[in-house]
Amino acid sequence: MTTNPLLQSLIPLVGDIARDLPAAERYRRLLHALRVLLPCDAAALLRLEGDLLVPLAVDGLSADTLGRRFRIDQHPRFAALLEARGPLRFPADSPLPDPYDGLVDGVDGHLPVHDCVGCTVHLDDRPWGLLTLDALDPDRFSEADLATLQSFGHLAAATVSVAGRIAQLQSRVERESLRAEGFRLAAGPRTRSLIGRSPALRELQKQIDLVAGSDLPVLIQGETGVGKELVAEALHAASSRAARPMISLNCAALPDTLVESELFGHVRGAFTGAVGERPGKFELANGGTLFLDEVGELALPVQAKLLRVLQSGQLQRLGSDRDHHVDVRLIAASNRNLADEVRAGRLRADFYHRLSVYPLPVPPLRERGRDVLLLAGFFLEESRSRLGLGGLRLDAGAQAALLAYDWPGNVRELEHLLGRSVLKALGRHAQRPRILSLEAVDMDLPGKAGGALVDTAADEAVAASAPVPSLASSGRGEGRSLRDAVQAFERTLVVDTLAANGFNGAAAARALGIDRGNLVRLAKRLGVSMQRPEAREHPPVGGR
Incomplete structure (x- = not known):
């Protein structure tokens, strides 16, 4: 007896619906079954988030694809799929660029995608995201495959729905959705968020979810460039204060004479140049969150005044004797060990204990494994958009170099390095290529990367600099x-x-x-x- 191939693919997936599986595993199985049913070179499931499409699972595409955020207005194929009433196949000679050109695994060089089909995944009659299939063979898909894809799209919607319901139960969806809605109303969409799937980042996200709902002060500690401000934004977005603003102040960017005015405000005539009355960061953050970055840089007298506000909620503007009451949740961050600062006498012990009610360490990039490729995908997509490139990919040597490097400057160093590398790679071409491939030689990483020696100019610069005392x-x-x-x-x-x-x-x-x-x-x-x-x-x- 012959079994329908579609039915063979659906049966195990229907069984998965009743199983307790992580969402990422559900989506991986979904794409694997789809590629068995409709053999092709790559498949992807993307979620619609405002004007962005965010990859949730990929099969056959480069690992950094998961870190990319595709702007719909910059990818006409995605826009066409979202507007179509059903599945859509693009002709092999379509002039519309394919977002996955150069990202298909196992393909050397710049061979573009030649056959592409996709459909919109709907939940509650609204577009939730996209399901896409790509093949290098221009004649891979047929009209019959579109009907099969449509049927599979319904199963994808059911899978997404089940994963969503489980996530809702785990995260107490009603309270979290109200917070997220309030945050969107107060601050609009976040342009950046924490990206990664490593155990270290999952633990950090778990701690964020745990403490976000409370009003406890949080002390975020980590090396320079790890993304402490993104952690603060995530804490605020998941808090009951999300509908109110989060106000930030970099304590290291201001001289001591201006820090008090910035924090507490001032009245006219409080100091030279104070020509009017001005509220401080505390009053601006009333009802919301105040984020103090590099809090260890505050002078001892400022720490004492700040401690009074944290304890009583009362403050006085500089030059005034009138009290103002504020209700603020404090999040602080530092790349120093503040306990050592207390022992050295540079930080008040009572101020430190008030800040560190809930310490939250942020892992350095070197402890996050393959997260570096996801982050690289995010930054490369930003560079591709900014420079108007058709496609931007990492070759195998570049990926290996990124994974092998120690990243002393963490995520910020990765972002800056990739920005430079894209320009260097462009400089190797007399004409702008359709798909730009980054190689290890484009990255000024120390030592050897992908078998190629890094430019010795950096070594010469180090040799010419001031000697380090031994x-x-x-x-x-x-x-x-x-x-x-x-x-x-x-x-x-x-x-x-x-x-x-x-x-x-x-x-x-x-x-x-x-x-x-x-x-x-x-x-x-x-x-x-x-x-x-x-x-x-x-x-x-x-x-x-």
Whole structure:
């Protein structure tokens, strides 16, 4: 007896509906069954989020595809599929660019997709997303395949519906949907979010979900560039305050004289230049969330005033004796170990304990495994859109180089590196290619990447820079903590840079790549004078 191929594919999937499976596994099985039923080179399931299509599962496409966010107005094939009343097949000679050109696994070079079909997945009579199939053979699909795809699309809708209902039960959907709606009304769609599927990121997301619903202060700690602000945004978006604004302040970007005014506001005449009354960040965040980035940079007097507001909810604008009441949830972030700052006397113990009611460590990129490829896909899609490229892909060597690198600068370093790499790759072509392929040689990673030596210009630049003092040769390295060693290096670097720039603070700050206010604070913390040696020996009469 001959069994219908469609029925053979549907039976195990119908059985999966009754099983307790993670959503990602449901979608993977769905695409695998679809490729068995309609053999092709690649399949994808994408969810519609506003004007973006977000890949939830791919089969036969590069791993970085999952990190991409496709703008519908920049991908006419996706737009056509969403507007069609049923399944749609694009002719092999269609002038519309295919979003997956160059992303099909196992394909060397720039061979584009030649046959493409897809259909909209509907939930409750509304478009939820897309199901797409792509083949390099221009005659792979037929009209009969479109009817099969339509039937499979209904099963995809059922699978998506089941996964959604399970997720709703797990996350208490009614409360979360109200929060998300409030956030959309208050702040509009978020342009970026946490991307990744590694165990480290899943644990972070679990902790975010756990604490977001409370009003506990959260201290986000992690290395520079890990995405602490994205974590703060995720906490706010999932909180009961999501309908109210989240106000951010980078405490390291302002001199001490302006921090109080920014936090608490001021009245007219409070200081030179205060020509009017102005609310501070606390009042602007009333009812919502205040995010203080680099909170360890705050001066001790500011910490004391901030502690009073956190304890009582009462504040006074600078130059005023009138109290203002605020209701604010505080989220703070720092790349320093604040417990060490307390022991060093640079942070008040009571202020630290008020901040760190719920500490939330953010994992560095080197601990997130293949998340680097998903993030690379996100940044590459942004670059493709920004530069107006038809397609942008990573070859196998580039992917291996990204996975092998340690990423001391974390996600921010990855973003900047890919931006540079795209420009370098473009520079290798006399004419702009339809599909641009990034190779390991385009990435200025140290050491060897994909078998190619990195440009030695970087090594020469390092050799020409100021020498790093050797702790071992100076006899001071033994028994020294890492923090002491880092501070010693910082002190030497600041002193040498000031001397090289004639003790001009602005010039030295530019040479170090920081603003002058940060250099002043850094020098003060390290005990380094920014005056010329002769000025220190012979201070001006009447000077301080």
